[in-house]
Amino acid sequence: MGVPRRYETIFIAKPNLPPDDLKNLADKMRDIMVQGGGQSVKLDEWGVKRLAYAVKKHNQGFYFFADYAGTPALVKELERNLKIDDRVIKYLTVKIEDAFHPESLQVEAEEEKVKEEPASADNPPAEVAE
Numbered sequence: 001m002g003v004p005r006r007y008e009t010i011f012i013a014k015p016n017l018p019p020d021d022l023k024n025l026a027d028k029m030r031d032i033m034v035q036g037g038g039q040s041v042k043l044d045e046w047g048v049k050r051l052a053y054a055v056k057k058h059n060q061g062f063y064f065f066a067d068y069a070g071t072p073a074l075v076k077e078l079e080r081n082l083k084i085d086d087r088v089i090k091y092l093t094v095k096i097e098d099a100f101h102p103e104s105l106q107v108e109a110e111e112e113k114v115k116e117e118p119a120s121a122d123n124p125p126a127e128v129a130e
Contacts, residue, residue, distance in 0.1 A: 004039060004069045004100040011082050011091035012061035015048045022062060025087050029066065032081055036074035040099065042067040056089045066120035 013025055032042045046063035055061065068074075075093055082091040109123055 003098075004037075004071060004092055005095055006069045007093055007095055009066040009068075009075075009078065009082075009091060009093040010087050011064050011066075011088050012051070012055070013064065014058060014089055015060040015062050017087055019024040019096040021040065021087060025085065026064060027065070028085075028118075029078065029081070032078050033066065033068050033070065033074065036070055036077055038074055040067070040069055056083045058089055061089055096118040 011029070013022060013057045017025075022045070026045065030041055030043050033043075046064050046065055048060050050060050051058065079091065079093060082088045
């Protein structure tokens with residue numbers, strides 16, 4: 001088993017699927033990631049978005065975003081399942097880091113928390129001149 005690497009996978013499902021099918025698809029992919037030894041599995045649903053071009057006769061698709069760490073074998077298994085699942089019309093996996101370090105996730109979480117905090121009373125937002 002190799003050193004875990006960090007990956008992001010975006011996969012697009014058919015836009016007309018019932019919510020139960022979308023949930024089952026997300027759960028299936030999450031289970032594959034966890035069973036394959038994936039760490040820090042984050043799976044977001046971005047919802048239905050317009051595609052830049054028609055894919056399998058669809059102009060829209062339901063987007064999913066996965067952020068995880070795992071081995072190349074995990075990515076291969078995940079992509080194999082995405083390829084054979086009729087509900088998925090397109091997918092793409094990108095390697096983010098060659099070596100996964102769990103500490104880097106804590107730093108990213110803290111940075112996101114700072115971005116999400118509202119402006120403090122000492123530093124009110126700037127007014128827009130009309």
